[in-house]
Amino acid sequence: MFNFVGGYVMGARQAGKVAGMSASAGTFAAAAQNFKVDDVNDRLDRLVIVVEAMWSLLEESGYTKEQLDERIAAMDAADGAADGRVQRQKLRCPRCESVVVEGTGRCQICGAEVGEESPFAI
Ligand SMILES: [Zn+2]
Incomplete structure (x- = not known):
């Protein structure tokens, strides 16, 4: 092509x-x-x-x-399905509730700082 x-x-x-x-x-x-x-x-x-x-x-x-x-x-x-997998909760912005990319520490939509609670956050 x-x-x-x-x-x-x-x-x-x-x-x-x-x-x-x-x-x-x-x-x-x-x-x-x-x-x-x-x-x-x-x-x-x-x-x-x-x-x-x-x-x-x-x-x-x-x-x-x-x-x-x-x-x-x-x-x-614990995530509702015993399937050998862990369905991680999506990280949400506390201000606008948009999904936030892990590891960025900040909402891409409104710019709010987002604390990551999981010790496994990338
Ligand atoms: Zn936001």
């Missing part, structure tokens, strides 16, 4: 150049996609290590696997 539109706009003489630009854009998009996946994988690996370390400390303190399973089930069901 980019080749067709670019060729039409730039003329036949520039069509090869447009094709090259299209290939570069595709390569860039693929690299960006891989970067995101790699970043997520790195963060997931780190999270697994942290959770396993925390669990080993709790086990050493006397907590049992059954207690862990009960807590996981309760937390899973």
Whole structure:
């Protein structure tokens, strides 16, 4: 599609150049996609290590696997669906009630400061 539109706009003489630009854009998009996946994988690996370390400390303190399973089930069901996922509440602006992007600390609509209560807020 980019080749067709670019060729039409730039003329036949520039069509090869447009094709090259299209290939570069595709390569860039693929690299960006891989970067995101790699970043997520790195963060997931780190999270697994942290959770396993925390669990080993709790086990050493006397907590049992059954207690862990009960807590996981309760937390899973706390959002209204025992589906193995946590549906996080959306952060809302206290002034205008717009949804606020986590980690920004400020409402994008009205500019109000928004405190983030969760220790897991990004
Ligand atoms: Zn607001």
